[in-house]
Amino acid sequence: MKVLGYKVMPSVEQACLSRMHSGWFSAANIAYVAERYGKLIGHSPIAYRIADRLIQRERKNGNLRRFGKGWTWKPLP
Numbered sequence: 001m002k003v004l005g006y007k008v009m010p011s012v013e014q015a016c017l018s019r020m021h022s023g024w025f026s027a028a029n030i031a032y033v034a035e036r037y038g039k040l041i042g043h044s045p046i047a048y049r050i051a052d053r054l055i056q057r058e059r060k061n062g063n064l065r066r067f068g069k070g071w072t073w074k075p076l077p
Contacts, residue, residue, distance in 0.1 A: 003049045012038040016054050026070040027051045 001008045015037040016030050030051035034040065040047050055071060058064045064071045 001050075001053065003053060004046050006038075006046050008034075008038065008050055012050070013054070016050065017058075020054070020058065020064070020071070021073050024067055024070050024072050027055060029070075030054060 001013060012034055016033050019025060019030060019033045027048065028051075031044075031047040034047040034050040035044055038047065038050070055064065059071075063074055065074050
């Protein structure tokens, strides 16, 4: 995946998805993981865009549901 000209490594994407699976999260939580694993400098707009793109993708696939001011992974039926 490419975000704002930055190639997002599969390991960064996988770390973000793992965080999504662990319970309630917000975009800021996912951006923090993207910063940490992507070695981006603090509060990078790239990290927040990565979080936004992943949340959009997973929501469109039906994997997420809104919960309060954040998101949770939808349990399997």
